[in-house]
Amino acid sequence: MIHKLIQSLSGAQEPKILLDKILDAAVTFTGATTGSIILIDKATEELSIEAARGLADRIVKATRLKIGKGITGWVAEHKKVLRVDDVREDKRYVSLSKNIKSELAAPLILDDEVIGVINVDSTKISAFNDDDSFAIETLATLSSRVIADALIHDRLKRRSKQLETLVRIGSNLASIVSVDKILEQVTSAAADLIRARLVAVRLLDEKGENLILAAKHGGSAAYSKLPPVPVKGSVLGSVAETRIPLIIEDVLKETEYKFKNVARKEKLASMLAVPLNTSEKSLGVLVIYRDKPGDFEDDAVTIAVGLAGLTAAALQNAELFRRVIDAEKRTRLIEMKATAREMGAGLAHQIRNPLTVVRLLVGAKEQMKNMDDSDRTVALRELQRIDELISALLNNAGEEQSRYEDFDLDSLIDEILSVAKIKASSKDVSIEVKGRAEIIRGVRNQIWQVIAILIDNAVEAAQSRVMISCRKLRNGRIELSFDDDGAGVKTGIKIFEPFVSTKMNGAGIGLYTARRIVLEHGGTIKYKRSLKLGGASFSVVLPGIE
Template sequence: MNFPNRTPGDELADLKVRYARLDLLYQVGNVIHSTLDPQEALQLIIDQAVRVMRASSGSVVLINPTTNFLEIHASMGLPPNAAALKLRVGEGITGWVAIKGKTVRSGDVTQDPRYIQLRQNVRSELAVPMLVNGEIRGVINVDSDRNNAFSEGDQELLEALALSASRVIQNTWLYEQLRLKARLFEMLASVGQTINSALNLDDALHVITREACGMMQAKMCSLLMLQESGEWLELRASHGAGEVYMKSPKLSMNESLLGTVVRRRKPIQVENVQTSSRYQRAEIARQEGLVALLSVPLIFANECIGTLSIYTGRPYKFSNEEVRILSALAELSAIAIEKARLYERIVDVEEQLRQNEKLSALGLLAAEVAHEIRNPLTVMKMLYHSLDLKFPAGDPRNKDAEIIGQKMELLNKIVEQILDFARTTEPTFAEVHLNELIEELGLLVRHKLRNQNVQFIHHLDSDLPAVMADATHLEQAFLNLILNAAQAMPNGGKLTITTRAIEGGGKTLQVAVDFKDTGEGMTEEQRRRAFSSVLSTTKAKGTGLGLAIVGRVIETHHGELKLKSAPGRGTTISVILPLA
């Protein structure tokens, strides 16, 4: 296109101006691309914009997607209190640009009814929109103390700068999201290890809420669990909660927002629980200063057992990534909860086994007492009948003799009943794989041994043949040997169980199970009486009732016990059983 009034000199001047602007944009681009920190990038952008436009002040204003307010994120030349100003989209020149997506170049702001004063002496303003993927995300403002300070060329330059800045902001935001994602995943791995280290259920629940609160940078975190009835959610643990929240009643599954999380098994978030009609505890939230809520279900084995919820202290919209991270944490937490529950059940089983051990010892003691009583009682009966006590009629001694005979018969009957009851504990033989029995016992006692700092080691012969035995009785005997070894190592140590075949004539004749500890060892007297009758033992624990039961069980299995021990050098007890 030809311009008849333009001279070559004018065209050269225009080229110089355009070159200078392109050179400025290039320099500005180099500066603002020098960082990946979003806040630093915004500050560099406004610093360069004010410098290039020769302005007096300027600001980068972004739209908060949660509140929809315009907030100043970086500024230059504005008073300190300006950062606290929040404008609605459409309010002021900046708000008009944000809603219309068009540039405003005002030569005299005192004549513009849209203008809102942030700094005295401002006369001119140039505001251009910042677009990211076609969406208005903010506004760049520059101000001057001179009227008509900004030209059309300045407008083109600032629009080009805003376009470049938008790309930088998009890249820095993407980088920040990736950095946040990486940080959250690193924390998730670390938190997962911390959560799973807790064995007690209450401890595990409190660790979960504490770590979730820290990882998500929340004001408060709570964990509610579904009661057995399935009708109520009960607060079981929290971190950062005040007294009011801690005393809040349980929630109905069918009528509460968190109950919906359990029923639908999907996360729910609320930007402000204080104003939400769906949230039943708005008054408690106001007293506690709780605002935004994200709640995710705790699911284990396809069963929802509760909710894990975090609260912020300000309106907030959680990103999809944050929802996924908290959901992943909830999955780990559900596993940790079930692990703690299982541990508690194992502890209960261990306690039942210890009670069974005591009952077995009492049963054995009763049988031996009855056996020892029956012999002298039989002699007494024989002597009584041989005396053939007969007194004259009317002599009261006739009645006494009759009563003595009746009471001896009653004692004999009681003894026989006790012995009959003891006989019901005779073993029922079936094929038993000792390696499997020992591995199962190891699972039951591993926590007890770990708590006593006892290292549990087993060397099991993979080719060990099965034996004909009563698995329950052998398990009781082996448990007694393990517990006895643990008692002999009060300060910790090592317990090694070895299974091996004993051969003779080229074939396996017997199998042996060795229990070796590094404990206190036994004296000669203790070794001599280790597996003797309950009535003749000298100790109630360690080498007392438990080993007496072991002796009885192995005897009924036609097996053999070997003991090797010395004070301070540990003990090795070998159980030798014949093959079928």
């Protein structure tokens, strides 16, 4: 009959259903009044009742025995069947019911390791005989493998569910930018996945000196009123500082734990603390409490560490989002002032270059008589450009400024060089051009401005040489390179930001303007150290004609 029962139990079943069936068989075979199947919790090395007949729920939940304690504890320790005809005469007996008179228990052994105990009781003295002992021992022997397989299957199933939940939580957290909502989801998920009594998140303050309670799941208002925890000299602080998880089997016995009174009221026993680590630092600590002393199983630690990592990433994303929003608000507040300043500086920068050319050409009043026709043409053209710039400003850069057209980039460069070489010759700087750039599409005046800025900067920085290189890339885009033999740009200087300049009297608007125009044209502009001449090298890539 026992063999048939075991055969019927083969295959994956829920552990609770399986244990109930085995226990029902044990009680039926022996005619017992009550019975229980007690399994060993490896994390705590304690025996806990997993299935019961005839016992009150409060007794089932409250009973946890150390191996070696009580009749069942003795059986687990010695791996032997034990029959006690009168428990009142046995000092090992731990009373769960005053009516019990006799007890019979057999170990559940798998590969020489005890995994639990089958136990039956009776209100009669000497209620069990040798046949009952044999039946219980046989049932225990045959069911051990089935129980172990069911527990393994259940653990894998539970772990799979935990991992699925972690993936879902990670996906959800990635779309949440509210810190409160992130922590609410995390604490709730941790309590469910790790079967915790209370879960809390403490975050480091701005100075990194204290851990502030930011969220919790479970517990009463008393826990919410706990003060900040100093990083120095505290258990949780050490977790944040070392960035390593910590397990305390019983916080009431831990000398460094400061909130024992609250722990007693909240019925908190074991604690798992996991740092919220980013690649650079710890943001705080995820704290998980259970209501019974003991260790946390490996699965629980793995889940907690994974959840802490997701939390840290989500908090980091939320902080980045907050900074973006704050930056946008600040930008809107200063936008009008910045725009006015930028327009004024931009206009000044653009006017300065043609004025310099005119000044070099005209010189003193008496030199006017010696100015040839080509010089006058250049001077008049540059004066016309000043007039166009001022008109564009007054017309808010009108439609004329934004009209795209196809134009010859080579002729535009030649036009700019006719001006730039005047300034270059006054500094004994030679300008060399290599390659041809062909036709491109864009706003001609704006591209003129970009090239003029880069050439002027190169001439200004050069000791004796400037090289301009033009080539067509395989993808059809046009690349222009501007190299000089000057000192280059120091590391760390954000040269493309407005009002940043390496020149003594520079406005700091040229490269910013150039970058803005290039980006608006769908191109790129980059700086690097020149391999050709040893100074600065600016590379501009613009779309060609499709």
